[in-house]
Amino acid sequence: MTGIRLQGLRRDFAGFTAVADVDLDVEDGEFLTILGPSGSGKTTLLALIAGLLQPTSGHIVIGGRDVTGSPPQERNIGLVFQSYALFPHMTVEQNVAFPLAVRKWPKARSQQAVGAMLKLMQLDGLGGRRPLQLSGGQQQRVALARALVFQPSILLLDEPLGALDRKLREALQVELKQLQRRVGITTLLVTHDQEEALSMADRVMVLDKGAVQQLDTPQAAYLRPANRFVAEFLGAANVIQLPDGRRGIVRPENVRLMERDAPDSLAGVVQEAIYLGQSMRYYVSLPCGASFICTAPFTGQALKAGDPAAVGWSAADVWPVA
Numbered sequence: 667m668t669g670i671r672l673q674g675l676r677r678d679f680a681g682f683t684a685v686a687d688v689d690l691d692v693e694d695g696e697f698l699t700i701l702g703p704s705g706s707g708k709t710t711l712l713a714l715i716a717g718l719l720q721p722t723s724g725h726i727v728i729g730g731r732d733v734t735g736s737p738p739q740e741r742n743i744g745l746v747f748q749s750y751a752l753f754p755h756m757t758v759e760q761n762v763a764f765p766l767a768v769r770k771w772p773k774a775r776s777q778q779a780v781g782a783m784l785k786l787m788q789l790d791g792l793g794g795r796r797p798l799q800l801s802g803g804q805q806q807r808v809a810l811a812r813a814l815v816f817q818p819s820i821l822l823l824d825e826p827l828g829a830l831d832r833k834l835r836e837a838l839q840v841e842l843k844q845l846q847r848r849v850g851i852t853t854l855l856v857t858h859d860q861e862e863a864l865s866m867a868d869r870v871m872v873l874d875k876g877a878v879q880q881l882d883t884p885q886a887a888y889l890r891p892a893n894r895f896v897a898e899f900l901g902a903a904n905v906i907q908l909p910d911g912r913r914g915i916v917r918p919e920n921v922r923l924m925e926r927d928a929p930d931s932l933a934g935v936v937q938e939a940i941y942l943g944q945s946m947r948y949y950v951s952l953p954c955g956a957s958f959i960c961t962a963p964f965t966g967q968a969l970k971a972g973d974p975a976a977v978g979w980s981a982a983d984v985w986p987v988a
């Protein structure tokens with residue numbers, strides 16, 4: 667059983683706090699995404715867990731064992747970074763076999779493990795090629811194979827798909843999720859892409875300035891954000907003033923476009939109408955200066971900039987934020 671427990675984990679750099687007292691419990695076999703803007707401490711957090719950096723304070727427990735002071739090689743962790751960091755002079759097979767050579771696995775066992783891993787990653791037949799003779803997606807699969815071949819207890823992925831174009835990235839997201847489920851390995855995936863974070867994980871941890879803003883299921887974080895930062899980082903949000911003085915958010919898909927004189931609607935003008943294929947995104951401005959984002963299925967007809975419109979929503983779709 668390999669869960670991860672972080673207790674008050676902190677890392678300062680010369681008076682600057684990159685990771686601020688993070689507490690986290692990851693269950694055995696769980697897939698957790700860590701989402702945050704650039705500079706929020708995501709890479710630092712993974713480096714602490716991997717043992718590549720020492721914390722200023724706090725503890726790291728992996729599989730029930732306190733590894734805070736242990737060197738990386740004693741933590742049995744598989745790592746993949748955005749820059750695949752493959753050895754360019756080695757073949758695919760040699761790259762994947764490398765962690766086994768370091769661990770002094772016997773040759774026969776090593777060959778068998780490498781063969782099985784290449785097959786699992788759909789890289790059979792490519793073992794003799796060098797990294798530069800592969801596509802970006804194939805290189806990333808080699809990096810994953812190399813991270814998994816020695817049967818690590820934990821897989822840490824730092825923006826592993828960030829360098830790929832959108833279509834390939836989406837395909838690999840599905841593959842990675844399936845692979846993680848099949849192998850059953852406890853996985854932390856760092857990303858700054860909210861769709862990736864929401865679509866892949868059992869739970870998502872949102873970081874800002876090194877501090878945890880929310881740790882929740884993707885759906886709960888999207889629909890019931892803990893604060894305005896999470897609300898706005900996880901997607902477009904309309905922030906409105908509530909009668910009790912608090913603020914609330916409404917997601918664009920929950921804002922309805924209505925007739926100008928419909929009851930319980932606010933009249934305005936379409937500022938921008940953007941065609942997105944299956945849907946339209948409208949920016950509707952109101953006389954008071956407020957502006958609403960609203961998405962609606964594309965039904966063949968659409969409003970255009972300058973058209974009169976009105977917006978409305980149900981109270982049930984408003985979530986109060988601090």
Ligand SMILES: Nc1ncnc2c1ncn2[C@@H]1O[C@H](COP(=O)(O)OP(=O)(O)O)[C@@H](O)[C@H]1O
Nearest residue numbers: 679683684702703704705706707708709710711
């Ligand atoms: N070795 C270091 N020395 C000083 N500051 C660092 C060092 N590593 C990271 N930082 C700072 O810590 C913050 C978090 O960095 P990082 O963990 O790389 O963020 P992320 O991966 O979320 O983009 C950044 O402001 C970064 O400049």
Ligand SMILES: [Mg+2]
Nearest residue numbers: 708709710824
């Ligand atoms: Mg980073």
